[in-house]
Amino acid sequence: MQTTIFRHAVVAAVSVAALLCPAPGAAQPNVDWDAVEITVHHVAGGVHYLEGRGGNIGLSIGDDGVVMIDDQFAPLTDRIVMAIRGVSNGNIRFLINTHVHPDHTGGNENLGNMGVVILAHDRVRVRLADRLPEVALPVLTYSDTATIHLNGEQVHVFPVPPAHTDGDSFIHFRGSDVLHLGDVFRTVAFPVIDTNNGGTLEGTIAALGIAVGLAGPHTKIIPGHGEVSSREDVMEFRDMVLAVTDRVKKLVSEGKTYDEVADANPTAEYNDQWGDPTRFLTAVYQQLSDGQ
Numbered sequence: 209m210q211t212t213i214f215r216h217a218v219v220a221a222v223s224v225a226a227l228l229c230p231a232p233g234a235a236q237p238n239v240d241w242d243a244v245e246i247t248v249h250h251v252a253g254g255v256h257y258l259e260g261r262g263g264n265i266g267l268s269i270g271d272d273g274v275v276m277i278d279d280q281f282a283p284l285t286d287r288i289v290m291a292i293r294g295v296s297n298g299n300i301r302f303l304i305n306t307h308v309h310p311d312h313t314g315g316n317e318n319l320g321n322m323g324v325v326i327l328a329h330d331r332v333r334v335r336l337a338d339r340l341p342e343v344a345l346p347v348l349t350y351s352d353t354a355t356i357h358l359n360g361e362q363v364h365v366f367p368v369p370p371a372h373t374d375g376d377s378f379i380h381f382r383g384s385d386v387l388h389l390g391d392v393f394r395t396v397a398f399p400v401i402d403t404n405n406g407g408t409l410e411g412t413i414a415a416l417g418i419a420v421g422l423a424g425p426h427t428k429i430i431p432g433h434g435e436v437s438s439r440e441d442v443m444e445f446r447d448m449v450l451a452v453t454d455r456v457k458k459l460v461s462e463g464k465t466y467d468e469v470a471d472a473n474p475t476a477e478y479n480d481q482w483g484d485p486t487r488f489l490t491a492v493y494q495q496l497s498d499g500q
């Protein structure tokens with residue numbers, strides 16, 4: 209089932225920079241929120257995902273209500289809720305934050321005020337508490353796994369090693385065989401390792417390995433940004449991270465500076481697919497040269 213709500217015929221041009229998940233606190237550029245197109249796509253079984261602006265929103269939908277993964281930006285909440293009502297009974301019961309970034313948690317205050325129970329990794333609450341009011345904070349936090357039993361589905365939530373940030377969770381909709389990987393996996397850019405929020409290269413590689421190990425040949429994978437993917441797509445992404453890491457590690461061991469590493473172009477054959485490598489390369493270099 210696919211429901212599309214057009215507020216305007218013309219879809220606003222979405223800047224690539226905004227898609228890359230700005231750092232918390234980063235000012236949003238002037239956005240015409242009314243022009244953002246909200247679209248709900250069916251993924252598999254009772255799972256859908258909602259595209260708007262910001263991170264992909266995962267949805268478990270059924271008679272018991274809705275489990276929502278991430279919530280994009282506050283100015284979109286009304287239209288996001290309207291779109292969810294279009295494919296469900298509208299009873300949003302739980303919201304899980306995959307991580308702290310504002311393009312995944314911007315609707316927390318609105319949804320908290322609606323009485324939705326917000327769950328997230330312990331670290332997400334700690335980091336959000338710096339900038340959001342109490343009602344926007346997760347009321348249920350975890351450092352290990354949690355499972356929500358709704359809609360005949362086990363929605364299995366679990367933290368992964370510090371990857372994109374230090375509060376990343378994956379969500380496995382076991383009955384529908386769908387994984388939501390938050391921003392650890394994206395199909396539109398190189399990995400973003402937000403070291404300011406505790407993200408690590410080692411954890412990124414480990415977390416992607418966890419996803420590959422958990423997924424089967426038919427598992428549908430919702431990335432934080434981009435298109436629904438397969439296990440093979442995640443393997444390809446992980447293999448790219450491993451290859452670039454090996455190359456940079458070698459250059460670092462030869463005493464190369466960041467500029468020399470960038471000049472060696474260790475991402476050469478991947479740039480067509482994943483775009484500008486600068487931010488990724490900077491994080492990889494920083495992580496591998498620490499303490500050297």
Ligand SMILES: [Zn+2]
Pocket residue numbers: 229307309312372391
């Ligand atoms: Zn993010």
